[in-house]
Amino acid sequence: MRMASAAAQRAARAIRTSLNTWITHSRLLLAAKTALAVGLAWLIAPLVPGVADEYPYYAPLGALVSMTPTLMGSVRTGLQTVVGLGLGILLAGAVLVLWEPNVLTISLAVGIGMLIAGSRWLTVGGEYVPTAALFVLIIGGANADNYSIGYLVQMAVGIVVGLGVNLLIFPPLTVTAAVLRLNEFRELLARHLQEMSTALQEEWPPQNEEWATRDELLRTTSDAVRTALQEAEESRKANPRAQLQKRDLGLDYAQLQTLETITFHVRDMTDVLAASIWERGFAAELPDDLRAPVGEVLKAVAGALLARNGADSDPETVAVADDALTALLDRLDERSETTSSTLSVALAIAMNARRILAALAPKPPAAGNAPQRHPAPE
Incomplete structure (x- = not known):
């Protein structure tokens, strides 16, 4: 009788725990929070002053990047993404100052960016080093200065929005x-x-x-x-x-x-x-x-x-x-x-x-x- 009661208690506890886990830690919750963060970032992006308001589409991308299953993971991903973007922009700037964008210099910049992305201290967001360098050189072109500022600022805005959503709405606790x-x-x-x-x-x-x-x-x-x-x-x-x-x-x-x-x-x-x-x-x-x-x-x-x-x-x-x-x-x-x-x-x-x-x-x-x-x- 005692063993049956203990088994029933274990089953009830498992059901409660599973339900709580599904509600608060499931992929569904992460998806909903990500959708909310992306939407908020898109609404906020046009309000950013300066040249950044010309590139509002990068804010939702920043929000998307920052959403991870854990709060500390979001912080780490967000910070390293900003660092990766900054390094990529500096790499593209060096190409623009020392040479001019062409097949050889763009390829060289992307190759160096890939080496930096693989470093041990840039474990998350490293892929944005070659990406940022490539975007600045190809999309930015003659307007590389404004593009770089808009790209970096709007991504940062999106990352901040994502961190805020992850912090304020059921911060994941597994x-x-x-x-x-x-x-x-x-x-x-x-x-x-x-x-x-x-x-x-x-x-x-x-x-x-x-x-x-x-x-x-x-x-x-x-x-x-x-x-x-x-x-x-x-x-x-x-x-x-x-x-x-x-x-x-x-x-x-x-x-x-x-x-x-x-x-x-x-x-x-x-x-x-x-x-x-x-x-x-x-x-x-x-x-x-x-x-x-x-x-x-x-x-x-x-x-x-x-x-x-x-x-x-x-x-x-x-x-x-x-x-x-x-x-x-x-x-x-x-x-x-x-x-x-x-x-x-x-x-x-x-x-x-x-x-x-x-x-x-x-x-x-x-x-x-x-x-x-x-x-x-x-």
């Missing part, structure tokens, strides 16, 4: 989405263990082989969760909404590292169990009388892992898993005189189960965890 991905990863590992347990209770050999071919999914899911946490960390920077949703992402990084460790042991369990069933990769054997206790261990470890989605720790589920593991080890002790090769699969699963339970044991949080401090295991 922490909730990242936590949801972390919980989904934990549930995937638990379901994987449950399916392995079920396979040991079916007619031998079992028909369901999906769990035995999930290695790549486990790896890509781990990578996706790490990326989601990195994006969440990025979305918090300079974001006023982060003050309302305070969360120590360092703890989430620590949980991800724990899940990556558990994944390593789950993959090892999968390999040895698949080898014992279908003789894949290497020869292994799991005696008939050990299938049930091994299955109980896998099921109990899955329960302990799944319980972590509802609380920091659940002593009851961990105790159940410890009891199942102790029962399996007792059975193995009774067969200590048996040929070691016939016990290798059970021993391997027991050892991995023990290490998973050790990984689930509460640990003091590490301060200041950051993405680069938690590399994924090889």
Whole structure:
């Protein structure tokens, strides 16, 4: 009854989180904000004084460029775009002062612009260096001075409008989405263990082989969760909404590292169990009388892992898993005189189960965890 209630709570929480994520962090919201920013920039552009009002079409482009999924990403993109434009204009100016625009000089300016765009310090907006140089030399022509000013000013106006829209209307904060991905990863590992347990209770050999071919999914899911946490960390920077949703992402990084460790042991369990069933990769054997206790261990470890989605720790589920593991080890002790090769699969699963339970044991949080401090295991 308690497990059913916990499952219902997890399902309800996942639905609420998914709905909130879809409303506030979806591509639809970004598209709507981008459309609004472009429209506002187009309305404001003709009001810009001086020669810039002759080039209003660059303001919507600036707004479009500045709209990214995170507020800090918008700031970074906007600033580097302006820098890239400035460098491109200077490059075109050098051509106009030292030579004259022709096939050779325009090609040379674009080539130099591409080299500058590829520099490590200009990671975003670098493509505007050769673009600006090309536009000034070809479109600006004899009116290059006015064109350069109008181009740069209107792009800056659009970028400011885009930053304002991104800041004032639901500035993206993807922490909730990242936590949801972390919980989904934990549930995937638990379901994987449950399916392995079920396979040991079916007619031998079992028909369901999906769990035995999930290695790549486990790896890509781990990578996706790490990326989601990195994006969440990025979305918090300079974001006023982060003050309302305070969360120590360092703890989430620590949980991800724990899940990556558990994944390593789950993959090892999968390999040895698949080898014992279908003789894949290497020869292994799991005696008939050990299938049930091994299955109980896998099921109990899955329960302990799944319980972590509802609380920091659940002593009851961990105790159940410890009891199942102790029962399996007792059975193995009774067969200590048996040929070691016939016990290798059970021993391997027991050892991995023990290490998973050790990984689930509460640990003091590490301060200041950051993405680069938690590399994924090889």
